[in-house]
Amino acid sequence: MEGKNQTSVTEFILLGFSDLTKLKGLLFIVFLIMYVLTLLGNISIITIIRIDPHLHTPMYYFLNNLSFVDLCYSSTIYPKALITFKVEKKNISLLECATQLYIFGTLATEESFLLVVMAYDRYVAICNPLLYTVVMTKRVCLQLVMSTYIVSLVYSSIHTGNVFSMTFCGSNVIHHFYCDVTPLLKLSCSDTFYNQVVLNTFGGIVGAVTVTAICVSYIYIISAILRIRSSEGRHKAFSTCASHFITVTLFFGTLIFIYVIPTSHYSGNTNRVLSVVYTMVIPMVNPMIYSLRNNDVKKALKNVLEKKWFY
Known part of the structure; x- marks a missing residue:
């Protein structure tokens, strides 16, 4: 690329879903409703856990943090994505793009x-129930x-x-609704081999550690549940893990399709659809999964609504 007249990119153009012109109005309404449901659902979970003393346990402490993370990370995507439906100039500065990617x-x-x-937490609760309160102390949970x-x-x-150590000096059009790694790699005019090696190495380590840890935990959990003699006991044990298992399957299943596929096989449209699931659908459905399948949360919600209604 040396010797050519090049201008460094100072901003990107987020195309979002602008190619779907006939569906633009409908998609805006759908995404707006999804965002409102995401906010309401996660704020409700956080509020219920905070105000109900019966939910001040390690399991719900972690769920509270999960709802907070879902609330925040969906909010880094939705506002800009919604704006792209309503403005002609769909630009995002280099700094804004880097900030969005970082957050x-x-x-x-x-x-x-x-x-x-x-x-x-579920492993300790099911496999070592007598030691649960000793192991999962407030200090340990915080740490x-x-x-x-x-x-x-x-x-x-x-x-x-x-x-962002790469050079962007060609096209600045991102065929996506947020700044993600794969479309940015496609725009770089640098040799991205080293960058891809670093990204794949660190991403692979994080992915391998998290997936392996969850799989090992569930192997022990399922083994312990199958040793329970009463069907009622097995059902109760399974029900405490069902919501988490569904969330794990949705989250990591989508990630595998998005980031494990090599960049050479990258399909913009496929990635965009899967990214909607990853960034928008999962934060919206997580509160539903945990509330609809969790008797403690449903009971706490019922108590809150009854108090508000009568008082």
Whole structure:
């Protein structure tokens, strides 16, 4: 590329869903409703857990943090995505793009680690119930959550710094609705081999650690549940893990399709559809999964509504 007249890119154009002109109005309404449901659902979960003393346990402490992360990371995507439906100039500055990628990367990584911590919590509760209160103390829970935030911040710093160490001097059009790694790699006029090696290495380590930890936890959990003699006991044990298992399957299943596929096989439309599931649908359905399948949350919600109605 040397010797050519090049201008460094100072902003990007987020195309979003502008190619779907006939569906633009409908998609805006659908995404707006989804965002409102995401806000209401996660804020409701956080509020219920905070005000109900019966939910002040490790399991719901982690769920509270999960709802907070879902609330924040969806809010890094939705506003800009919704704006692209209503404005002609769909620009985002280099700094805004880097900030969005960093915040989203931190929160998405934090979500994956939180799901690991929640799996460990269920492992202790089911496999070592007599030691549960001794092992999962308030201090331990706080240390687990704080350590996952620190690791997520460091990982996202490496992730974002590596992407924006590349040179962008050609097209500045991102065929996506937010700043993500794969479309940015496609725009770079640098040799991205080293950057891809770094991204794949660190991403692979984080992915392998989180998925392996969850799988090992569930192997022990399922083994312990199958040893329970009463069908009622097995059902109760399974019900405490069902919501978490559904969330894990949705979250990591989508991630595998988005980021495990090599960049050479990258399909913009496929990635965009899967990214909607990953960034918008999952934060919206998580509160529904945990509230509809959780008797404690349903009971707490009922109590809150009854108090508000009568008082």
